[in-house]
Amino acid sequence: MNRDEFIKAANQAMPDLHAKADTANPDAIVVNSADLHGLCLWMRDDPAAQLTYFEFVTAQDWPDRDEIVLVYSLYSHPLGHRLMVKTALPRRDPQIETVSDIWEGANWSEREVYDLFGVTFSRHPDLRRIMMFDGWEGYPLRKDYTHPNLIHRPE
Amino acid sequence: MGLMGLLNKGSVYAERLPGASIVMAPVNWGIDNAQAYSMWYMLFGLACCAIELMATGSSRYDFDRLGMFYRASPRQSDVMLIAGTVTLKMAPRVKMLYEQMSEPRFVVAMGGCASNGGPFYYDSYSVLKGVDKIIPVDVYIAGCPPRPEALLQGCLAVQKKVRTYKLGQPRGAAIRIGQEANASRLALDNLVPPRAFDDLQILDIRGQKHE
Numbered sequence: 001m002n003r004d005e006f007i008k009a010a011n012q013a014m015p016d017l018h019a020k021a022d023t024a025n026p027d028a029i030v031v032n033s034a035d036l037h038g039l040c041l042w043m044r045d046d047p048a049a050q051l052t053y054f055e056f057v058t059a060q061d062w063p064d065r066d067e068i069v070l071v072y073s074l075y076s077h078p079l080g081h082r083l084m085v086k087t088a089l090p091r092r093d094p095q096i097e098t099v100s101d102i103w104e105g106a107n108w109s110e111r112e113v114y115d116l117f118g119v120t121f122s123r124h125p126d127l128r129r130i131m132m133f134d135g136w137e138g139y140p141l142r143k144d145y146t147h148p149n150l151i152h153r154p155e
Numbered sequence: 156m157g158l159m160g161l162l163n164k165g166s167v168y169a170e171r172l173p174g175a176s177i178v179m180a181p182v183n184w185g186i187d188n189a190q191a192y193s194m195w196y197m198l199f200g201l202a203c204c205a206i207e208l209m210a211t212g213s214s215r216y217d218f219d220r221l222g223m224f225y226r227a228s229p230r231q232s233d234v235m236l237i238a239g240t241v242t243l244k245m246a247p248r249v250k251m252l253y254e255q256m257s258e259p260r261f262v263v264a265m266g267g268c269a270s271n272g273g274p275f276y277y278d279s280y281s282v283l284k285g286v287d288k289i290i291p292v293d294v295y296i297a298g299c300p301p302r303p304e305a306l307l308q309g310c311l312a313v314q315k316k317v318r319t320y321k322l323g324q325p326r327g328a329a330i331r332i333g334q335e336a337n338a339s340r341l342a343l344d345n346l347v348p349p350r351a352f353d354d355l356q357i358l359d360i361r362g363q364k365h366e
Contacts, residue, residue: 133244140280149243153277
């Protein structure tokens with residue numbers, strides 16, 4: 001199943017989804033953040049998709065677009081195909097529903113995104129920092145992040 | 156050379172008494188050398204320097220000939236080799252482990268990261284810029300990572316400090332093992348050089364030399 005077949009099948013199964021092809025990545029589709037959890041559930045259980053393996057979730061910070069884009073990478077061991085799902089969140093107070101109830105492996109990956117980008121995953125069982133220690137302020141991988149320890153390399 | 160020759164080599168009062176094999180030497184000399192040749196180090200690999208540390212401990216470079224063995228507990232170790240990048244998250248643990256070591260204790264900052272942050276000095280929010288910000292360092296070794304020869308020279312420098320160190324007195328200035336130590340093995344002339352690979356012959360299963 002390639003990307004375009006995915007989009008067709010998903011939009012057929014969920015008429016309100018409006019999944020689109022991503023312009024930057026030939027493997028990626030774009031969905032609204034509110035639809036992501038339902039889509040993931042469908043992608044795991046649908047016999048033609050069977051995306052049973054959660055590879056990772058990461059994020060991109062776009063200050064000029066005022067967006068944080070989450071990128072989910074999924075793989076199907078039985079069928080051997082891969083899909084990436086992108087969804088945009090507002091930069092101020094980004095929130096999305098967790099997928100750790102669908103794939104257990106998403107637990108720590110989402111904690112990492114929470115730690116470094118400040119994305120809150122609702123209904124996550126254990127949303128704590130994972131890389132930085134407790135009490136760390138700010139989200140280091142955001143573009144506008146500053147820290148007293150940070151010395152910029154002279155030009 | 157024998158024992159007498161060995162003792163006379165150092166600035167030690169040694170005398171063979173007539174009719175008996177008794178050697179007299181200052182107690183300090185014995186204690187200092189015993190300490191210097193039993194520097195058990197705490198295995199503290201934090202990053203890629205630990206790979207060089209392991210290489211130095213293995214048979215090709217052989218820490219054991221300096222009397223250095225790794226210990227897994229700070230309570231049993233005399234020297235702490237900070238081999239790698241100390242992050243801000245790790246820093247309190249490093250300090251706590253250092254405080255658990257008993258005196259006399261020594262610290263070697265191995266490589267650029269432990270000395271001053273190294274490649275993470277600029278543009279890093281999470282790396283401690285030098286382990287000497289939290290614990291006193293006795294020997295700094297340059298390199299990223301330092302070659303085993305440089306690490307061995309650093310350990311010899313620690314031994315030198317151990318011999319002159321007196322408990323309760325301020326220790327001397329930190330020793331810096333420079334870049335030139337990485338470039339040549341000349342600094343280690345007094346050590347047995349590692350066997351060159353050219354000496355090795357690869358034999359096949361019947362004992363024939365392999366082409």
